Amino acid sequence: MEHKDAVTALTALAQTHRLAIFRLLVCEGLEGMAASEIAATLGIKPTSLSFHIKELEHAGLVTSERHGRSIRYGVRIDGMRALFGFLADDCCQGRPDLCGAAFSRSLGTVGACTDAATTNPQKDTSETG
Amino acid sequence: MEHKDAVTALTALAQTHRLAIFRLLVCEGLEGMAASEIAATLGIKPTSLSFHIKELEHAGLVTSERHGRSIRYGVRIDGMRALFGFLADDCCQGRPDLCGAAFSRSLGTVGACTDAATTNPQKDTSETG
């Protein structure tokens, strides 16, 4: 993956709705999720969802497949790996002291798909100040 | 790391100048690099560099330290690990089949700091189509 493509992929994830969509789809796994389900779960309007999910698709992070009237979206593993691989290679340069621990941690941890990823982060502004 | 902070960090990296700065600083390691050196290396104007590097700093990905007249910037390891950890935990959920290979690769690979990270990606548009 080249610099330009990395910027595209990072830009795709650098928006609260889009990161929420991505996280949700990762949790759903290979089955994917219909657009209307995603919209309902995250509280995003259909037009807005369409706009954002197209960005994710364009960045190669999401795939779409029509099933009857609805369209199911799912994470694109190779796209995700391309981005993460870029970050790992380019930013950690094979030095576990830099970020290896963070990554290897994922090899033994399970259970990220709880509330955190399936809830609308927009409504999560429980801060008072 | 929470959703909101992840968006901030991703936003910081989702810009060609800022990703270039970050990649460059990772290569420079703990010594860091003076603002003027960064600007000269990447061909960014001082005001623009200041603007972008502040975004990186605000996102917790970069530190600054004054040395005489110049200010040296360096990668902030804990910030980088926080972001990468978020991506690993949240997107890979302990499933190496999803992204483990990409990350574990970094544990054995060395040599990302060649031309790629120390060159201005803006001028790198050698594509004809």
Next chain:
DNA sequence: ACGATAGTTCAAGAATTATTGAAACATTAG
């Protein structure tokens, strides 16, 4: 104090990105 060097802040304008409702398209059921 003075002048030079290194960086930042400010303010204006250009460019890009996000939101929305209305209208259109695709699919299914009758």
Next chain:
DNA sequence: CTAATGTTTCAATAATTCTTGAACTATCGT
């Protein structure tokens, strides 16, 4: 064909981000 559902496209608007030069702050050498 008509009606209903699910999703996208369009166009206008709002909001955010990026670039730039001018002015300002901090440090150093004399």
